Amino acid sequence: MDVEWRSFEAYVRGRTVALSxxxxxxxxxxxxxxxxxxxxxxxxxxxxxxxxxxxxPDPYVRRVLYHQHVSWWRRARRITHVSLAGVDPPAPDRADQVGVTVAVQRALARLGPRQRAALVLRYFEDLTEVETAAVLGCRVGTVKSQVRDGLARLRVLAPELAELLEVRS
Incomplete structure (x- = not known):
């Protein structure tokens, strides 16, 4: 049991920043x-x-993270808009990307949790549609529609990101 505990502690230390x-x-x-x-x-x-x-264990841990987030959202449903004004990013940004980073954070905060999760998995974690579907526990078609609808909504919410979105589509 002691070896497994040390293994778990090492995993937590190594993956906390990325999962955060x-x-x-x-x-x-x-x-x-x-x-x-x-x-x-x-x-x-x-x-x-x-x-x-x-x-x-990493794919399972990420799946638990995403499912836990959706469960929180379903329970709470009281937060309709999360303001990111005045919040420091979790990691330092390069100066030339600050504007884009803030715009993306604000736009992501206005998406629903399923669309946000699909976009983060596809474009931040760079997972395939099949891998994203496995993490979210849904069909590939659902992932495709969530990503499509999320990108369309981002185009409306943050037109300044249109050039960035065109590269990703």
Whole structure:
């Protein structure tokens, strides 16, 4: 048990920053992102031995993170707009990209959680449509429509990002 615990501790230390960035993109709030990552690690801790024996635990952990976020959203549904004004980004940006970063964060915050999750998985984590569908637990067609609708909504919400969106489409 001690070896498995050390393995879990090493995983948590190694993946907390990356998972926190993803959680921040999903929630738009540093504190909620920290809570989401902690809740994900708590959910995974009890299954850690099985996950390690089956191979790479990372896809499962990310899937738990995304499902946990959707569950929070379904329970809360009280937050309709998350303002990112005055919030520092989780990692330092290069000066020439600050404007784009802020515009993307604000636009993502105005999307629904499913569209936001699909866009983050496809374009931030660079997963394929099949991998994204596996993480979200839905069909590939659902991923395609969520991404299409999310990009269309981003074009309306943030027309200044149109050039960036055209490159990605």
């Amino acid at each position: 960035r993803i959680a921040y993109l999903l929630t738009g709030d540093h504190h909620l992102a920290e809570d989401l990552v902690q809740q994900t690690f708590l959910s995974v801790a009890g299954r850690w031995q099985r996950l390690v024996t089956e191979g790479d």
